Amino acid sequence: MQVIFDSISTQLASTSGEVRRLFHGRGRCFPGYEQLVIDLLPPVAIIRLFTEHPPELIEQLNQYFQQLDNELKPEVLVVQHRYRRESCIEVLWNNSDVDPEQLLQVQELGLKYHVRPLKNQNSGLFLDMREGRRWIKEHSKDKSVLNLFAYTCGFSVAAIAGGAERVVNLDMSRGALNTGRENHRLNQHPMERVKFLSHDLFRSWGKLKREGPYDLVVIDPPSFQRGSFVATSDYRKVLRRLPDLTKDQAEVLLCLNSPQLDSDFLIGLVEENCPEFVFIERIANPEDFLDQDAEQALKVLLFRKAL
Numbered sequence: 001m002q003v004i005f006d007s008i009s010t011q012l013a014s015t016s017g018e019v020r021r022l023f024h025g026r027g028r029c030f031p032g033y034e035q036l037v038i039d040l041l042p043p044v045a046i047i048r049l050f051t052e053h054p055p056e057l058i059e060q061l062n063q064y065f066q067q068l069d070n071e072l073k074p075e076v077l078v079v080q081h082r083y084r085r086e087s088c089i090e091v092l093w094n095n096s097d098v099d100p101e102q103l104l105q106v107q108e109l110g111l112k113y114h115v116r117p118l119k120n121q122n123s124g125l126f127l128d129m130r131e132g133r134r135w136i137k138e139h140s141k142d143k144s145v146l147n148l149f150a151y152t153c154g155f156s157v158a159a160i161a162g163g164a165e166r167v168v169n170l171d172m173s174r175g176a177l178n179t180g181r182e183n184h185r186l187n188q189h190p191m192e193r194v195k196f197l198s199h200d201l202f203r204s205w206g207k208l209k210r211e212g213p214y215d216l217v218v219i220d221p222p223s224f225q226r227g228s229f230v231a232t233s234d235y236r237k238v239l240r241r242l243p244d245l246t247k248d249q250a251e252v253l254l255c256l257n258s259p260q261l262d263s264d265f266l267i268g269l270v271e272e273n274c275p276e277f278v279f280i281e282r283i284a285n286p287e288d289f290l291d292q293d294a295e296q297a298l299k300v301l302l303f304r305k306a307l
């Protein structure tokens with residue numbers, strides 16, 4: 001248990017009121033705790049269990065959080081039993097008027113986002129992408145940005161905050177883009193600089209080209225979404241379109257979150273399908289997402305057009 005407490009206390013010390021993974025058992029750096037993660041979405045802390053764990057573990061975590069100093073103590077502590085079909089939410093305490101099952105407003109890198117902390121998938125913000133969003137925020141000034149597979153527009157929010165001239169977001173989910181629009185509004189962004197296209201990417205090349213060319217492109221697809229995108233066969237189709245969509249010296253952030261497909265898979269696809277793009281660097285994952293094998297975790301790779 002001490003390793004869990006140590007991780008929580010290290011992460012809590014560096015959150016300053018922002019979202020954070022407090023314990024990342026899934027990274028397999030803590031033997032015996034692979035099925036446990038703990039997230040902080042202030043004011044809510046969530047203990048996520050992917051398999052059944054002994055009740056003593058929950059009790060010890062409860063006591064640990066209880067004895068924290070007030071400024072570090074979450075106002076709400078919830079256990080999410082992800083392996084159960086029913087009664088999966090157990091509220092251990094709630095000292096606030098926040099309902100952890102509803103929409104919550106959280107902050108990351110000084111920017112605001114809407115999340116649904118207890119949704120199993122698609123809670124609104126992928127916490128492991130923080131460094132990707134930081135990179136975009138720091139490299140978007142005066143750029144025309146294309147954000148493919150935009151979801152709730154986390155990259156778009158970061159880009160506009162970083163001074164992007166404009167962002168074109170594309171995602172087939174209208175609902176996700178609506179949340180994205182709300183995320184921009186939460187941050188009081190100039191909405192005329194942001195476009196939201198709710199289309200299937202594979203039917204939208206003409207539209208995207210007319211909006212281009214772009215200085216910066218983010219491609220962050222699902223690894224496998226039946227009928228919509230399968231990385232092993234579809235990623236190359238997107239890469240083939242890149243030369244046409246981008247300006248000279250354009251930068252592209254390619255993302256992939258599949259334990260089976262490593263960085264070399266993406267680098268090889270680029271060499272085959274758009275060789276004018278050169279691999280520059282991998283953006284490291286946040287330190288709260290340490291993984292025993294970095295190649296099985298999220299990959300965020302930067303390429304630059306060598307023209």
Ligand SMILES: C[S@@+](CC[C@H](N)C(=O)[O-])C[C@H]1O[C@@H](n2cnc3c(N)ncnc32)[C@H](O)[C@@H]1O
Nearest residue numbers: 149150151154171172173200201220222228229
């Ligand atoms: C991993 S999420 C993207 C995460 C997002 N980039 C972010 O920053 O949070 C994958 C998204 O791809 C979208 N998607 C999947 N297949 C698509 C397709 N063929 N065309 C457009 N969007 C697609 C899904 O609707 C989903 O929102």
